Amino acid sequence: xxxxxxxxxxxxxxxxxxxxxxxxxxxxxxxxxxxxxxxxxxxxxxxxxxxxxxxxxxxxxxxxxxxxxxxxxxxxxxxxxxxxxxxxxxxxxxxxxxxxxxxxxxxxxxxxxxxxxxx
Amino acid sequence: xxxxxxxxxxxxxxxxxxxxxxxxxxxxxxxxxxxxxxxxxxxxxxxxxxxxxxxxxxxxxxxxxxxxxxxxxxxxxxxxxxxxxxxxxxxxxxxxxxxxxxxxxxxxxxxxxxxxxxxxxxxxxxxxxxxxxxxxxxxxxxxxxxxxxxxxxxxxxxxxxxxxxxxxxxxxxxxxxxxxxxxxxxxxxxxxxxxxxxxxxxxxxxxxxxxxxxxxxxxxxxxxxxxxxxxxxxxxxxxxxxxxxxxxxxxxxxxxxxxxxxxxxxxxxxxxxxxxxxxxxxxxxxxxxxxxxxxxxxxxxxxxxxxxxxxxxxxxxxxxxxxxxxxxxxxxxxxxxxxxxxxxxxxxxxxxxxxxxxxxxxxxxxxxxxxxxxxxxxxxxxxxxxxxxxxxxxxxxxxxxxxxxxxxxxxxxxxxxxxxxxxxxxx
Numbered sequence: 106x107x108x109x110x111x112x113x114x115x116x117x118x119x120x121x122x123x124x125x126x127x128x129x130x131x132x133x134x135x136x137x138x139x140x141x142x143x144x145x146x147x148x149x150x151x152x153x154x155x156x157x158x159x160x161x162x163x164x165x166x167x168x169x170x171x172x173x174x175x176x177x178x179x180x181x182x183x184x185x186x187x188x189x190x191x192x193x194x195x196x197x198x199x200x201x202x203x204x205x206x207x208x209x210x211x212x213x214x215x216x217x218x219x220x221x222x223x224x
Numbered sequence: 225x226x227x228x229x230x231x232x233x234x235x236x237x238x239x240x241x242x243x244x245x246x247x248x249x250x251x252x253x254x255x256x257x258x259x260x261x262x263x264x265x266x267x268x269x270x271x272x273x274x275x276x277x278x279x280x281x282x283x284x285x286x287x288x289x290x291x292x293x294x295x296x297x298x299x300x301x302x303x304x305x306x307x308x309x310x311x312x313x314x315x316x317x318x319x320x321x322x323x324x325x326x327x328x329x330x331x332x333x334x335x336x337x338x339x340x341x342x343x344x345x346x347x348x349x350x351x352x353x354x355x356x357x358x359x360x361x362x363x364x365x366x367x368x369x370x371x372x373x374x375x376x377x378x379x380x381x382x383x384x385x386x387x388x389x390x391x392x393x394x395x396x397x398x399x400x401x402x403x404x405x406x407x408x409x410x411x412x413x414x415x416x417x418x419x420x421x422x423x424x425x426x427x428x429x430x431x432x433x434x435x436x437x438x439x440x441x442x443x444x445x446x447x448x449x450x451x452x453x454x455x456x457x458x459x460x461x462x463x464x465x466x467x468x469x470x471x472x473x474x475x476x477x478x479x480x481x482x483x484x485x486x487x488x489x490x491x492x493x494x495x496x497x498x499x500x501x502x503x504x505x506x507x508x509x510x511x512x513x514x515x516x517x518x519x520x521x522x523x524x525x526x527x528x529x530x531x532x533x534x535x536x537x538x539x540x541x542x543x544x545x546x547x548x549x550x551x552x553x554x555x556x557x558x559x560x561x562x563x564x565x566x567x568x569x570x571x572x573x574x575x576x577x578x579x580x581x582x583x584x585x586x587x588x589x590x591x592x593x594x595x596x597x598x599x600x601x602x603x604x605x606x607x608x609x610x611x612x613x614x615x616x617x618x619x620x621x622x623x624x625x626x627x628x629x630x631x632x633x634x635x636x637x638x639x640x641x642x643x644x645x646x647x648x649x650x651x
Contacts, residue, residue, distance in 0.1 A: 106389040190341060190389040191399065212388045 107144065107213035108193040110183040114206025115176045116152065121201070129201035137185060137196060144184035152178040177206060184213070229266055232278040237262075237357035238442065239279070240286050242333030246392040248290060251336070251354060251382045257293060261286035327446045330355075332392035334443065338407040339390050346381045347410050353378060355442070356435050366432050367417070404447075408456050408512065411439045415460050433464050444499070454503035455512030461496030462519035465489040481528040493523045511547040514539055533563035550581045550588075558591045566598040586616035590625065 119126050130148075137143035157168040171178060183200075187193050190210070197208035240261065244254035261282050275281040337350035345367075352358045352366075360378065364371040384390070395403045418432025440457035447453050469487035472478045500516045518539045525531035540556035553576045561569025573592055582588040593608030613625040 108389075188389075189391045190339075191391070191395065193389065194341065210388075214387065 106189065106193075107184060107186050107215065108190075109211045109213060110185060110193070110197050110200060111179060111209040111211065112181045112183075112200065112202055112206065113177045113209060114180055114202045116178065116180075118205050119202065120205060126201060133199060133201055134183070136199070137183065142185045142187050142192075142196065144186050146181070146183045148181040149179065152180075180206075228274045228278065229262075229269060232265070232282060233262060233357060234438075236279045236282050238330050238333060238355045240282055241354050241357075242329035242331075242392065243283065244286060244290055245336070245354075246329050246332050247287075248294070249392070250386050252379075252386070253290060253293060255354065255382075257286045257290035258282075260289045264289075328394060329392070330442065331394050331446050334407055334446075335395060335403060336385060336390050336392045338403070338410045339385070340403070340406050341388065341390060342381055342384065344410075344413070346377055347406075348413060349374060349377055350381055351410050351439065352414065352435060356439055358435065362431075404450065404453070407443065408453060411436050411443065412456060412460075412512075414439065415463075419463060433460070433467065436460055437464060449506075451503040451506045451508040452510040452512045454499050455510060455514075455516045458496040458500035458503065459512055459516035459519055461492045461499070462516060462523050465492035465496065465523060480522065485527070488523065493520075496520065497523065509542075509546070511543055514543045514546060518543075531562070533559050537563050550576045550579065551585070554582070554585075554588050554591050557595070561591075561595050561598070566595040569595045570599060584615050586612045586625070588612075589615055 121129060134143060134146055152171050155171040157170065157172050159166045159168075180202075183196075185193065185196055187196065190212070193210050193212075197203065197210050200208045202208070237258065240258045241251075241254050244257055245251050248254055264285055265278075265282060269275070269278075334351070334355055337354055338347045342350065348367075349363055352363045353360065358366075360375050361371055364374040367374070394400070414432055415436030418434075418436060437457070437460050440453070440460050443453050444450075444457045465488050466480075466483060468489065469483045469485075470478055496516065497520050500513065500520055503513055504517070518536050521532050521536055521539070537556060537559035540552055540559055544552045544556060553572060557569040557572035557576070559569075560572055569591075573588075573595065576582060576588065577592065589608050589612035593605045593612060596602075596608055597605035609625060613622055616622050616625065
C-alpha cells in the first residue's frame with residue numbers, strides 16, 4: 106500500500122541545527138530508498154510564502170498565507186510503498202522531526218484513472 | 225435449540241468474523257456475512273434441528289454468503305447452506321477453508337480491533353462488537369452513549385481499518401509484546417468499567433465483567449504461554465469472585481472489610497488461583513500477575529483482619545517497581561497502614577497528596593480519610609471524606625461515602641472500620 110508521511114512541525118522548533126537536520130533527513134531518505142519503499146519526497150518552501158486560492162461565484166479569491174493558520178505547518182512529505190499500516194507507522198516514527206513535530210500517516214486512496222494520467 | 229444457537233453464537237462468532245475478515249480484508253463484509261449466516265442458522269436449525277457440527281456449518285454458510293456478496297450475486301433465491309447430509313468439515317472455518325490454525329484468525333481479529341492507531345474507546349467498542357459478539361445496542365447501553373453515536377463510531381473504525389491498511393494478523397515478533405499489552409489493556413478496561421462504573425447508577429455492571437472475563441479466557445486459550453495474559457485472567461476471576469456480595473441489598477457498595485466472605489465464589493477463586501500459580505511458575509513476572517497475587521491473598525484470608533497485610537504491602541512495593549503509578553502508592557499506603565499502623569500509611573500517602581497528581585481520584589481521599597481517622601485526627605478525616613465524596617462520579621459510591629462521612633463525627637466502632645477498599649478492586 107502507498108502512504109503519504111506528512112511532515113508537520115512549528116518552524117524553528119527543531120533541536121537540530123539546519124545542517125544537522127538536513128543530514129538527518131538525507132539519512133532517512135537513504136534508508137527508505139535502501140529498503141526499497143521510497144516513492145518520492147518533497148520539502149515545501151516556507152509557510153509564509155504560501156498563497157491560498159478559492160473560486161467563489163466565479164471570483165478568484167487569494168489569501169496571502171497557508172490554508173490554516175496553525176502553529177504546526179505542513180513542511181513536506183514522503184511517499185512510501187509498504188505492506189501495511191504497521192510498516193508505515195514504523196517509518197513515520199523514524200522521521201527526524203517526530204521528536205518535536207508530528208508525522209501524519211495517510212494511506213493513498215489509489216485512483217486508477219489519475220494513476221493512468223500521471224503514469 | 226435456542227440455547228444451542230446462543231452457544232454456537234458465543235463460541236463461533238469471533239472465529240467466523242475473524243476468518244472472514246482476514247480472508248476478505250474487510251470487517252464490514254465479514255460482519256454482514258456472519259450476521260447472515262447466524263440469521264439463516266436460526267431459521268434452518270429450528271426447522272431441521274442442530275447440525276452435528278454447528279461451527280463448521282456456520283463457517284461454510286458464512287463463507288458462501290461472503291463469496292456471494294463478492295460476486296455481487298444477490299439474486300440467488302435458495303439458501304446457501306450446507307445440504308442435509310453434506311460433509312461439513314469439523315472445527316472452525318479457518319481449518320475448513322484457509323487451512324490455517326483457527327486461533328491465528330481470532331488473534332488477528334483481536335489485534336486489529338485493539339490496534340493502537342485507533343482511539344481507545346474505538347478499540348473497546350470494536351472488541352466488544354466483533355470479538356465478544358455484543359450488539360451495538362448492548363455496547364451503547366453499557367457505556368451510556370447514544371446507539372447512533374456508537375454505530376457511527378464502528379462504521380468509521382471499519383472504514384479506517386480497511387482504507388488505512390490495518391491488517392488482521394498477529395504483529396511481527398518485535399512489536400508483539402507492546403501490542404499484546406494494548407490488547408490486555410482493552411480487556412482490563414472493559415472489566416474495570418463493569419467493576420466500578422464511572423457513570424450511571426448501577427455499581428457493578430456484571431455483564432461487562434463477564435464479557436471481559438470471556439475475552440480474557442479467549443486470549444489465554446490462544447496464548448497459553450503468555451504469563452501476563454494468564455495474570456490478567458486470574459486477576460479478573462479473583463475480583464469477580466466477590467461480585468455477589470460487593471453490592472448490598474439497598475444498592476450500596478459493601479467494602480472488602482464488610483463483605484460476607486461466605487458469599488465469595490469458591491469456584492472462581494480456585495480457578496483464578498490455579499491459573500495464577502501455573503503462570504508464576506514460568507518466572508516471567510509482570511504487573512497483572514502481581515495484582516492477581518494480591519487479590520489471591522485477599523481471597524485466601526478468613527477475615528479482613530487476618531489478611532496477610534505485610535505480604536500485600538510488599539507486593540504493592542513490587543508493583544510500584546514494575547509499573548510505577550501514584551494509584552499503586554495509594555494502595556501500598558493502605559496495606560502498610562493495616563500492617564504497620566495508620567502513621568506508616570500516611571507517610572507513604574504524603575508525597576502522593578503533595579504531588580497533586582490524583583486530586584480528582586476518590587480512593588485517594590477515602591484512603592487518606594481512613595488513615596487520618598484511625599490516627600485519631602477526626603476533623604482532618606471528615607474533610608478528606610468530603611473530598612472523596614466530591615471526586616466520585618458513581619452515585620452509589622457517592623451515597624456510601626456520604627454515609628461514612630456523616631458517620632465520622634459519631635465515631636462509633638463501626639466507623640472505625642476501614643472505609644477504603646485496599647486491594648478490593650482494580651487499581
